[in-house]
Amino acid sequence: MQLKLRLNGAGECVEPAPVRKTMSKTVSRPKAVAPSESDPWAAGLLLRGLVVLAAALALLAPLGFVPIIPVATGAVAVAEPQSGPALIPLGASTPTPGPLALVNPAPAAPHVMRVGIVAGHVGSDSGAVCPDGLQEVQLNSQIADLVVGMLRARGWNVDLLEEFDERLTGYQANALLSIHADSCVYEGKTGFKVTRAESSYIPGSEDMLVSCLSRYYNARTGLPFDANTITFDMTRYHAFYEINQNTPAAIIETGFMLDDREVLVERQDVVALGIVEGLVCFLEGEPVR
Numbered sequence: 457m458q459l460k461l462r463l464n465g466a467g468e469c470v471e472p473a474p475v476r477k478t479m480s481k482t483v484s485r486p487k488a489v490a491p492s493e494s495d496p497w498a499a500g501l502l503l504r505g506l507v508v509l510a511a512a513l514a515l516l517a518p519l520g521f522v523p524i525i526p527v528a529t530g531a532v533a534v535a536e537p538q539s540g541p542a543l544i545p546l547g548a549s550t551p552t553p554g555p556l557a558l559v560n561p562a563p564a565a566p567h568v569m570r571v572g573i574v575a576g577h578v579g580s581d582s583g584a585v586c587p588d589g590l591q592e593v594q595l596n597s598q599i600a601d602l603v604v605g606m607l608r609a610r611g612w613n614v615d616l617l618e619e620f621d622e623r624l625t626g627y628q629a630n631a632l633l634s635i636h637a638d639s640c641v642y643e644g645k646t647g648f649k650v651t652r653a654e655s656s657y658i659p660g661s662e663d664m665l666v667s668c669l670s671r672y673y674n675a676r677t678g679l680p681f682d683a684n685t686i687t688f689d690m691t692r693y694h695a696f697y698e699i700n701q702n703t704p705a706a707i708i709e710t711g712f713m714l715d716d717r718e719v720l721v722e723r724q725d726v727v728a729l730g731i732v733e734g735l736v737c738f739l740e741g742e743p744v745r
């Protein structure tokens with residue numbers, strides 16, 4: 457290759473300086489610039505503020521400084537049923553309990569005693585008959601009427617029953633008493649008798665009934681208790697086995713129609729009072745006025 461040499465002033469051969477290409481760098485600037493990016497510091501501050509606010513809420517909410525407002529939708533309220541405490545939809549108006557109302561229970565109705573009085577032989581036969589024509593059924597009926605009147609005067613419910621009254625079947629009451637009198641057969645015999653069923657379902661209760669009747673009848677009439685002439689006619693008295701087995705029952709022989717006639721005929725009010733006081737003793741357990 458042929459080099460063009462040119463001599464400089466000193467006669468030295470000088471290689472021509474290469475021509476440098478000067479390339480003009482053209483910096484392509486974006487034509488559209490986003491405004492946010494135009495201020496990156498503002499965006500950073502906004503993000504930091506949000507982070508600080510979230511942290512503050514997370515710390516203060518459990519302490520109660522920030523109210524938590526529950527939001528429930530209908531879909532939540534009718535969520536699948538769960539076993540356990542009932543779900544009360546949040547946001548619903550729950551009734552606020554007012555002061556407790558003290559309700560006084562209604563006073564229990566006072567118990568009214570119910571008693572059955574059997575007028576011995578009434579509606580059936582004459583019972584014992586004395587030579588002079590005095591019939592047991594007459595005395596029994598008169599004394600039973602007096603007893604019923606006194607008990608009803610106390611406010612009790614009283615059933616006046618005949619000897620074989622159909623109401624005796626399954627009869628339920630606080631007590632049942634059958635009133636009879638002894639015959640004129642035994643001269644010189646005096647006294648009364650009270651007994652219960654031979655085979656009692658409630659012996660404790662019926663023994664108390666017998667005891668009350670015996671004590672008060674003796675106190676009123678002055679007649680002695682004649683335990684020696686208690687017969688099977690008394691202890692196996694038919695009504696004992698007809699009434700309800702939980703009804704305390706007894707039978708009384710008020711006296712002998714011969715020697716005790718004066719008491720049975722002339723002082724029937726005393727006889728009846730002794731019976732009434734015995735029943736009151738059994739059912740109310742308090743001394744009679």
Ligand SMILES: [Zn+2]
Pocket residue numbers: 576577583584592636637
């Ligand atoms: Zn009789």
